Amino acid sequence: MTAADRHVIVVGGGNAAMCAALAARESGAQVTVLERAPMAERGGNTAFTAGAMRFAYHGVDDIRQLVPDLTDEQVDKTDFGSYDEAAFLEDMARVTEYRCDPELVELLVTRSFPTLMWMRSKGVQFVPIYGRQAFQFDGRFTFWGGLTLEAVGGGPGLVETEWAAAEREGIQIRCGARAFALLHDDAGVKGVKVHEAGRSVDLPADAVVLAAGGFQANPEWRTRYLGPGWDLAKVRGTRFNTGDGIRMALDIGASSYGNWSGCHAVGWDRNAPEFGDLKVGDHYQKHSYPWGIMVNAHGQRFVDEGADFRNYTYAKYGRRILEQPHQLTWQVFDAKVAHLLRDEYRIRQVTKVKADTLEDLAKKMDDVDDAGFLAEIEHYNEAVRTDIPFNPNVKDGRRTVGLPVDKTNWANTVDQPPFEAYAVTAGITFTFGGLRIDNRARVLDTGGAIIPGLHACGELVGGLFYFNYPGGTGLTSGSVFGKIAGEAAAGT
Ligand SMILES: Cc1cc2nc3c(=O)[nH]c(=O)nc-3n(C[C@H](O)[C@H](O)[C@H](O)COP(=O)(O)OP(=O)(O)OC[C@H]3O[C@@H](n4cnc5c(N)ncnc54)[C@H](O)[C@@H]3O)c2cc1C
Known part of the structure; x- marks a missing residue:
């Protein structure tokens, strides 16, 4: 089977899902995106963000590649510093108390800059985060804390651009389509069961990418996994991330992974x-x-x-x-x-x-x-x-x-x-526990074997964040592992 004959279903409509969909389509596959939310609430947590993205860079020349219309005047008055791979790795290790999965983090860090460049090729534009990440001091702006660029239009702008790119590239998007189970036999995953317009239907596919977010919008799971009191937290983002993607995979034997009692909360x-x-x-x-x-x-x-x-x-x-x-x-x-x-x-x-x-x-x-x-x-x-x-x-x-x-x-x-x-x-922003994936974003079962046809990316991946999180890493993680998942699901 060539990539063109393959049908990939992506579950979710946020940044991780759309990066997976765009990468699978670029690799030649036919792609369907299932977004649980209605059109007006599409885009998951991604739509609530400022669009700030953490990535490794080596000074102003790298920034200029991502922001080609940066003016000389901006460059003169700004110290962008640098944030190399070693610094990003060190931040991930330090804030997670050295618990984060080294293989996943290596991918996150080393693919961060090239993945943002790839997003640019899909139409995403970036600008420096002057308002929030740099203060003017002695006439110059100095960026601090490894977080330098955001997508134009913030989260809503990012969703708008990614969805427009998906439509342009012939990806089918179905809003109000809630995936609730995986079609599965001994050979692997064969599609999903979807509840759509009051009916449950089977949608066959050659591969499925789960990008349906964490379980932060599910108070019962919050209390069960994060502990007493978490039912009382406010949810910062979408009401649709109730753990469906994680549950669907666990139901067919996927391995749970990461800091299930941990979350990002502010x-x-x-x-x-x-x-x-x-x-x-x-x-x-x-x-x-x-x-x-x-x-x-x-x-x-x-x-x-x-x-x-x-x-x-x-x-x-x-x-x-x-x-x-x-x-x-x-x-x-x-x-x-x-x-x-x-x-x-x-x-x-x-x-x-x-x-x-x-x-x-x-x-x-x-x-x-x-x-x-x-x-x-x-x-x-x-x-x-x-x-x-x-x-x-x-x-x-x-x-x-x-x-x-x-x-x-x-x-x-x-x-x-x-x-x-x-x-x-x-x-609460998102939960840290999730599914175990390998370096091609393939979901592993509890015995460590690959579940054929099943991939995962974004918030529902476990193993990256423990206890804490360096700001701006969620979107980058979704993009990096989304692109990897999409390419792998397309069979390339
Ligand atoms: C207020 C706020 C601000 C933030 N700011 C930043 C920031 O500036 N930078 C940063 O890096 N991170 C930020 N984050 C974190 C960031 O939002 C997430 O890490 C990132 O957007 C996750 O992307 P995702 O695609 O995995 O999940 P989401 O964007 O949440 O997408 C999940 C998608 O799955 C869909 N879905 C759920 N269940 C189903 C189902 N059963 N069937 C079909 N679809 C389903 C949802 O509707 C949604 O479209 C912020 C989060 C919040 C809430």
């Missing part, structure tokens, strides 16, 4: 809805805590807000917030740092209080012990090493000394009015 507006809202996108998140402090209902700090750049702490601090009384945290800032707050702090749908004195602020902060909060701030302010200069572009070492929980970078006293506080709870 500080998210306390009054955000149960699931993400595409009109608000990722703006319910509140990621500027490194410039202020976070206190719980007792008024006490409980994490080192400045332990590292935001990219390396935000994904694990959601769990710490969930563990606090009422799953509540207030982020507090004073006027010295208000200009550093990200755009997401200036939306209409924000739970914010403001006051000219700390006493008045405390009164306005719901569910917080006023006296405990005021005492905490006093101790905190006394402990700040104000002799060390503040610089948001580097880990500046401006810290507190002698507190039960010290802040080790970017410690500023909280003493200049007006004061602002933002109420956040835990928002």
